[in-house]
Amino acid sequence: MALIKTTSPLSPAPPPARDRLLDELRAVDAATRGCAAAALGSRGDAHAELLDAWDTEPDATVRLRLLTALATHPDEQVTQRLAQALRGADTVRRTELVDVLRELPGNAPAVVVLLDDPDPDLRIYALNALRMVPTPxxxxxxxQLLWDDPHVNVCGVAIEWLAEVGTPTQLPALHAVRARFPGVEFIGFAVDLAVARIGGHD
Incomplete structure (x- = not known):
């Protein structure tokens, strides 16, 4: 009697690479999460998932890999969300965000709006994020901060910022901030330095 040929059940197809990497992004092992972040960054099609993972990632090394992945293929949505994340982040995460935002050439529109935030610390972080992108x-x-920001430390950082990238157009604002804080020695010193670097005359 001829043997009846049986067929074994088909093995389930492996999940698509993207889905597998997203699963690994939630792995218990930090190294696995970090590798998944890097791989997803090279794909450029998982911005939302990478941002969500960064929001809750406890490991600093993995967070760095997540941010590096996001910076690989940045777009307006990524830049906007990273900038907005500065509002609720703690000091460590704010520093991480500033570092990556500095590397994004189109960050100015998303970050400049933070200079209107009532939190002076956030305004300072925003200034630091803008240092590499001195757009008009x-x-x-x-x-404008030098004319109207009430917080002396914010003005101090703004003066340092202009000392690095300012132009003669900002000289009136520098002189104005000195007049606004006449008794604050470090403001006067910073203004002198900024004016000298820009090439004006005190």
Missing amino acids: QALARVA
Whole structure:
């Protein structure tokens, strides 16, 4: 009698690479999560998932890999969400965000709006994030801080910012902030340095 040929059940197809990597992004092992972040960054099609993972990731090394992955293929949505994340982040995470935002050439529109936030610490972090992208919009808004920001430390950082990338157009604002804080020695010193670097005359 001829043997009846039986067929074994088909093995389930492996999940698509993207789905597998997203699963690994939630793995218990930090190294696995970090490798998944790097792989997803190279794909460029998982921005939302990478951002969500960064929000809750406890491991600093993995968070760095997540942010590096996001910076690989940045777009306006990524930049906007990273900038907005500065509002609720703790000091460590704010520093991480500033580091990556500095590397995103189109960050100015998303970050400049933070200079209107009532939290002076957030305004300072925003200034630091803008240091590498002195666009005309950023220059104008930073100069405006010297005219009207009530917090002396914010003004001090803004002066340092203009000392690095300012132009003669911002000289009136520098002189104005000195007049606003006449008894604050470090403001006067910072203004002198900024004016000298820009090439004006005190």
